[in-house]
Structures are given as C-alpha cells and as structure tokens.
Amino acid sequence: MKSHRQELWFQIPGRRGFVNITPEVEAALEASGVGEGLCLVNAMHITASVFINDDESGLHQDYEQWLERLAPHAPLGQYQHNRTGEDNADAHLKRQVMGREVVVAVSGGRLDLGPWEQIFYGEFDGGRRKRVLIKIIGE
Secondary structure: OEEEEEEEEEOOOOOOOEEEEEHHHHHHHHOOOOOOOEEEEOOOOOOEEEEEOOHHHHHHHHHHHHHHHHHOOOOOHHHHHHHOOEEEEEEEEHHHOOOEEEEEEEEEOOOOOOOOOEEEEEOOOOOOOOOEEEEEOOO
C-alpha cells in the first residue's frame, strides 16, 4: 500500500473566507501515484473547516449569512469562551457545523467526486497561518 502526506498552508486576510482547494488536492493525488484508495483532507486548526459543495458564489454568500445567523460574531460577551480573552467563539461553532474533514474515494487515479462537487477550505477566524492535511492511501 502507498501512503502520501502533504500540507497546504493558508493565511486568509479577512475574518472569514472560502477557498476552492480541489486543484491542490488533485495535484497531491497525482504526486502520490495512488490509483485506487482514499484521500483524507482535514483542517488542522479548530477554527477552520474542510467541506465539499458547489463552487458557486451565491452559495458561498448564503453560507456566510446562514453561519452568521447560527453563530453571530457579536456581541462577543454572549459566549463563555470569549471570557478567556479570545474573540473567536463563533468561529469554533461555525467549524463544528461545516466539519473538520472530508474523505474522497480515489478511482482510476482521480478523485471520485460527484457532479459539481469541489473541495473547500473554510476559514472562520482568519489573519494567521493555518494548515490543511492531505493524506492519501491506496494502491
């Protein structure tokens, strides 16, 4: 069995953002030489996410608005976590909703994604460097 590990690094300038990382994951898969197996992609930070969905700007705006209604950033005092001196409790909650990781089947040397599916990095507390792990195993 082959195994390949790679990291992607991001520094989103704003508080939140979504980045399509499908091309980078496809490049990692090609570098791995794996034809049949599994590809794990996960955010290695507790205020970031990896998820699969459509790459459509309206949907991304809908996510932004929906997540802000679910876990508004302000007022900061509404969250116990922020009483520790942090201001990112909402980012932890948004990450929980959007998910930590995705696993994609690898078939014929390609990511076995459905129509319109793309892999995204979601940032909910930007401004500093964070990483995403890609781990590919298979034959």
